Amino acid sequence: MKRSICISALISTLVLIGLGTAAAEVVMIAHPSVPVDIVEAGMIRQIYMGQTTPWNDELAIAPVVIKAGPVRNEFLKTYIKKSSAQFSTFWKKAVFSGTGTPPAEQNTESKLIAYVAATPGAIGFIDHDTAAEGVKVLSIE
Amino acid sequence: MTSAHKSTFMAVLAALLLGLAPQIGAQDIAIHGAMSQSFMQTSDNNYLVESEDGSFSIFEMVLNTTANIDAKTRIGAQIYGREFGHLGNNHMLVDWAFGDYRWRNWMGFRAGRIKFSLGLYNTTRDIDMVRNSILMPQSVYTEDFRNVSNAFHGFEIYGSVPVDRLGSFEYHASLGSAEVDEAYFLHDVFIKVLAAGGQIPPSLGFEANLDWAYSGSLYWNTPWEGLKIGGSFVTSDLYAEESFATPTATLDMSLDMDLKKLYVLSAEYMRDRWTFAAEFQRLFVDIVVPDVPVFVPDVGVVLMDIPADDRRGGYYGQATYRASDLLELGIYLSVFHPDWSQRKVGTAETEQKDTALTARFDLTDSWLMKVEYHIIDGTGDLPERLNPDPSQLVKSWSMIAVKSTFYF
Numbered sequence A: 001m002k003r004s005i006c007i008s009a010l011i012s013t014l015v016l017i018g019l020g021t022a023a024a025e026v027v028m029i030a031h032p033s034v035p036v037d038i039v040e041a042g043m044i045r046q047i048y049m050g051q052t053t054p055w056n057d058e059l060a061i062a063p064v065v066i067k068a069g070p071v072r073n074e075f076l077k078t079y080i081k082k083s084s085a086q087f088s089t090f091w092k093k094a095v096f097s098g099t100g101t102p103p104a105e106q107n108t109e110s111k112l113i114a115y116v117a118a119t120p121g122a123i124g125f126i127d128h129d130t131a132a133e134g135v136k137v138l139s140i141e
Numbered sequence B: 001m002t003s004a005h006k007s008t009f010m011a012v013l014a015a016l017l018l019g020l021a022p023q024i025g026a027q028d029i030a031i032h033g034a035m036s037q038s039f040m041q042t043s044d045n046n047y048l049v050e051s052e053d054g055s056f057s058i059f060e061m062v063l064n065t066t067a068n069i070d071a072k073t074r075i076g077a078q079i080y081g082r083e084f085g086h087l088g089n090n091h092m093l094v095d096w097a098f099g100d101y102r103w104r105n106w107m108g109f110r111a112g113r114i115k116f117s118l119g120l121y122n123t124t125r126d127i128d129m130v131r132n133s134i135l136m137p138q139s140v141y142t143e144d145f146r147n148v149s150n151a152f153h154g155f156e157i158y159g160s161v162p163v164d165r166l167g168s169f170e171y172h173a174s175l176g177s178a179e180v181d182e183a184y185f186l187h188d189v190f191i192k193v194l195a196a197g198g199q200i201p202p203s204l205g206f207e208a209n210l211d212w213a214y215s216g217s218l219y220w221n222t223p224w225e226g227l228k229i230g231g232s233f234v235t236s237d238l239y240a241e242e243s244f245a246t247p248t249a250t251l252d253m254s255l256d257m258d259l260k261k262l263y264v265l266s267a268e269y270m271r272d273r274w275t276f277a278a279e280f281q282r283l284f285v286d287i288v289v290p291d292v293p294v295f296v297p298d299v300g301v302v303l304m305d306i307p308a309d310d311r312r313g314g315y316y317g318q319a320t321y322r323a324s325d326l327l328e329l330g331i332y333l334s335v336f337h338p339d340w341s342q343r344k345v346g347t348a349e350t351e352q353k354d355t356a357l358t359a360r361f362d363l364t365d366s367w368l369m370k371v372e373y374h375i376i377d378g379t380g381d382l383p384e385r386l387n388p389d390p391s392q393l394v395k396s397w398s399m400i401a402v403k404s405t406f407y408f
Helices: A002-017 A041-048 A070-080 A084-097 A109-118 B003-024 B184-196
Strands: A026-030 A062-066 A104-106 A122-127 A136-140 B027-042 B055-068 B073-084 B093-104 B107-115 B151-162 B168-180 B203-221 B227-245 B250-271 B274-296 B300-307 B313-322 B327-337 B352-364 B367-377 B396-407
Touching: A026 A070, A026 A109, A041 A062, A041 A070, A062 A070, A062 A109, A070 A084, A070 A122, A084 B027, A084 B055, A104 A109, A109 A122, B093 B151, B151 B203, B168 B227, B184 B203, B184 B227, B184 B250, B184 B274, B203 B250
Parallel strands: A062 A104, A062 A122
Antiparallel strands: A026 A122, A026 A136, B027 B055, B027 B396, B055 B073, B073 B093, B093 B107, B107 B151, B151 B168, B168 B203, B203 B227, B227 B250, B250 B274, B274 B300, B274 B313, B313 B327, B327 B352, B352 B367, B367 B396
């Protein structure tokens, strides 16, 4: 009996570790050089899955993600249709099969905004309530 | 130039190319790698390695680097080495090394040493971090056949084609050839022929070449979110030579293999924390071992052509559940038949059913541990070289495996 209680408690704890992150509303931001003001949801997915070509012949797309947290989880769930772990696994497969370069990662939103502001062709996402300076906010269709 | 020398040459060439990358304006140069150590023990029978007494002789290492030349062009290379029982001997070989020009979303080109796009996971079969289990389902991802269906030198066209509300299609089409440095699938053919004559002499050397390999794959990312289905194939010819030390002289043997068709049908479904996968594989191989010395009573020794065709087949179903950032659990059932036409016979040697319970622990961002338990019924995938006395094989057996991987 004690053993089954311990196993149940262990399973519950393990499941709870992966739950409990609040949903966040995200907005897309981009470097001012990016030649679009509106992005379709399908295009966001293509960009973050490495399935799209450059903005133009001179300007590569440079996607960036935040490393962890509810903003990342919400973005991946809403636009990429993958969990954070599935997204990481997808890019590890690409890296170790030589078929793609993963999005850059930043630890905080302020670093992510700074990266987008400083990197021509960059595109990223932040929480709706976060102020974004030096970048342009993209509308999503 | 031997295949080992060619591999070394390719490794040096790849290193030089990537060393030159910064000089030619390449950006975003990245280096990644991993190192794994495993332990396997079976209750009975030797499986893949000499596992009955427990074996640590499974070690893998991989290192790669890639660089973006411009917005559409990339180069990269990966070297891979392993000890897998008698396979590998920790020789670092070029796993892949190619240039990639993505002209449009729907069409890109690759040239160099390229992995066969075979099944859902052949291109990443050596990369422990991207899967839940230690041992991939051997009904489809057979270790003994790995080097035949791993990679080729040649060209590939690939792309992703969106089709409005129907989702999108991914395709690969390739043409090339390859040296095969070692392949127990072929070694075992020679062993079977020699064992029929009552002897298994030690091998002195093996070499094989895959000639004009054609391969292709087509996957449909369906409108049902997370569901991907498709198929892939390889067809080629192969010539192999191996020398054996007999008590009286060196015996040189060769074989011609017509890889008529190796195909895999695949389905994968991802939903929230769940990933489901199922694949079915068939192999159609005609093999002839020519000029085998055979003793015929009243005649003496005559040279005969011995056929050794292979019609294996198998399938698996797998489910994994990401319980937390730390823990992922999985289960698969893998069914293998060494001769597909004998799949309904139901004897131990005509099948091998492997039920695996797996757990993966992501301890840090660069360290993971895995542990798994296999309940196995049948002996159809146990080669004579590891189990020389078939009468000693046990029909129902089990295996435990543990693996630790560091990566960056």
